[in-house]
Amino acid sequence: MSGRLELAxxxxxxxxxxxxxxxxxxxxxxxxELGWTRYLAEPRELAELAAYSGLPPTRVSDLxxxxxxxxVVVDDNGRVRLSSQYEAFAADDAWIGLGEILDRxxxxxxxxxxAVREPGPLPLSEDDALVxxxxxxxxxxxxxxxLFEQVFLPQLPELADLVRRERWLDVxxxxxxxxxxLATLFPEMRSVAVELVPTVAAEALRRAEAQGVADRVxxxxxxxxxLKETDEFGGAFWAQPFFPESTRAETLAVIRRxxxxxxxxxxxxxxxxxxxxGGLAYAVRRLVTRGWDVPFGRTAExxxxxxxxxxxxxxxxxxxxxxxxxxxxxxxx
Ligand SMILES: C[S@@+](CC[C@H](N)C(=O)[O-])C[C@H]1O[C@@H](n2cnc3c(N)ncnc32)[C@H](O)[C@@H]1O
Numbered sequence: 001m002s003g004r005l006e007l008a009x010x011x012x013x014x015x016x017x018x019x020x021x022x023x024x025x026x027x028x029x030x031x032x033e034l035g036w037t038r039y040l041a042e043p044r045e046l047a048e049l050a051a052y053s054g055l056p057p058t059r060v061s062d063l064x065x066x067x068x069x070x071x072v073v074v075d076d077n078g079r080v081r082l083s084s085q086y087e088a089f090a091a092d093d094a095w096i097g098l099g100e101i102l103d104r105x106x107x108x109x110x111x112x113x114x115a116v117r118e119p120g121p122l123p124l125s126e127d128d129a130l131v132x133x134x135x136x137x138x139x140x141x142x143x144x145x146x147l148f149e150q151v152f153l154p155q156l157p158e159l160a161d162l163v164r165r166e167r168w169l170d171v172x173x174x175x176x177x178x179x180x181x182l183a184t185l186f187p188e189m190r191s192v193a194v195e196l197v198p199t200v201a202a203e204a205l206r207r208a209e210a211q212g213v214a215d216r217v218x219x220x221x222x223x224x225x226x227l228k229e230t231d232e233f234g235g236a237f238w239a240q241p242f243f244p245e246s247t248r249a250e251t252l253a254v255i256r257r258x259x260x261x262x263x264x265x266x267x268x269x270x271x272x273x274x275x276x277x278g279g280l281a282y283a284v285r286r287l288v289t290r291g292w293d294v295p296f297g298r299t300a301e302x303x304x305x306x307x308x309x310x311x312x313x314x315x316x317x318x319x320x321x322x323x324x325x326x327x328x329x330x331x332x333x
Contacts (some may be wrong), residue, residue: 024070027063029102037090037098043079095147096138104135111288122291126199130175133200136242137177140211144181147322153185155320158264158327159235163189166234169258170194171224171251172242176204176217183213192218194227225250230257235264240303244293252310261332265312269300269324300324 002010031037039052050060064080067073074083082090090098107128114122124132138144153160162168163182170179173193183189195201201221208214220227225247236255243251255265274282289296298306303326304314312328 024066025102025105027066028072028098029106031063031067032090032098032102037082037086040073040080040082041087041091043076043081045079049080093141093143094139095141095144096135100131100135100138103131107131108284108288111291112284115287115291121293122288124292126197129197130199130203133174133195133197134203136239137174139175140177140180140184140207144177145185148181148185151321156266156318156325156327158315159266160186162235162264163191166260166263167191167232169229169233169236169255170239171236171255172196172239173204173219174200174239174242175207176219178237179217180204180207180211180213183208183217184211190216192220192229192233194220194222194224196221196223225254227254227258231260233259233263235259235266237266240267240298241270241289242294245295246293248306249310252307252312256311256330259330261330263330264315265307265326265328265330267303267307267326267328268322269298269303269326271297272299272324273297300326304328 034053036049036053039049044052046057046060046064049064050057053060055063064073068075068080071083072086073080081087086098088094110128111122111124164186165188168179168182168189168191170176170191170193173179173195176193176195179191179193183191193204195204198221201219205214205219208217208219236259238251238255240248259265271282271285286296300317304317307326307328308314311331313331315327315329318325318327
């Protein structure tokens with residue numbers, strides 16, 4: 001058994017390790033905000049970076065040393081540039097980019113602070129909801145299309161088949177990352193994408209227009225429980241990890257009515273258990289997610305039971321490289 005001194009040193013070491021991570025995160029946020037991540041996508045002389053930043057050369061070299069220590073930048077024949085991982089992560093064609101993850105981290109820190117101070121549900125402003133939606137759905141880029149085409153869709157062939165033939169309903173579309181990726185892959189696709197939060201729906205619409213698919217992906221700012229359609233859609237995707245307990249049964253009832261008899265419903269399992277390397281982050285996400293009254297880590301089997309209680313039949317549990325999916329069906333045809 002260690003003495004109190006050794007115990008305190010052990011505790012201090014842990015916290016100092018986390019503090020170093022937090023300080024690098026702060027540094028990364030600032031350089032990203034100031035455009036360094038774009039500038040350093042190309043190799044630069046230290047003197048060029050000094051001129052770019054307006055900082056003295058010694059400061060620049062100290063900053064670069066920290067970034068190199070953490071693998072953000074590398075030496076390229078005496079010049080400095082982003083490492084290939086960070087170049088891809090910070091680039092415009094990233095599925096979910098560095099800026100999105102940094103913004104979400106800031107929102108999470110704020111929510112954790114509130115979780116300790118306030119007993120009630122964790123408040124999410126419209127701007128915070130947009131940050132969360134941007135970091136969850138990601139962007140419809142050439143890289144995202146490649147992921148869908150090569151990995152995700154071959155493992156869920158029912159989905160591609162359906163969006164080519166029938167109208168598609170995206171429930172809780174966020175910034176419509178998946179609807180826009182599908183629409184840009186399949187020119188035949190017609191869909192209605194429903195999002196509750198006006199700021200998030202406005203961003204989804206902006207992205208649909210930018211991709212030139214706003215005539216085929218109709219973004220509706222609406223609580224899905226207000227959707228009026230009956231027997232209309234060939235299938236639906238439900239972003240279930242974002243729906244509070246109090247809204248789930250009604251949401252499933254509305255989807256069941258809105259899709260045609262025989263139509264399919266897809267649900268994704270998220271975080272059924274912590275990854276061996278990510279236990280801490282898992283516990284933090286559970287804290288915040290439950291603070292929103294959203295069930296955390298519901299398994300595919302539990303989601304299938306939830307859909308069956310709402311009157312769907314289970315078709316199958318599909319295993320994909322991006323997690324397990326429940327494929328359920330509205331009975332009848
Ligand atoms: C973050 S998105 C999921 C990502 C999305 N699948 C994508 O591809 O971009 C989930 C969204 O569901 C929305 N949502 C939650 N409850 C809702 C409801 N009752 N009606 C409509 N949207 C809702 C949330 O506002 C949130 O933006």
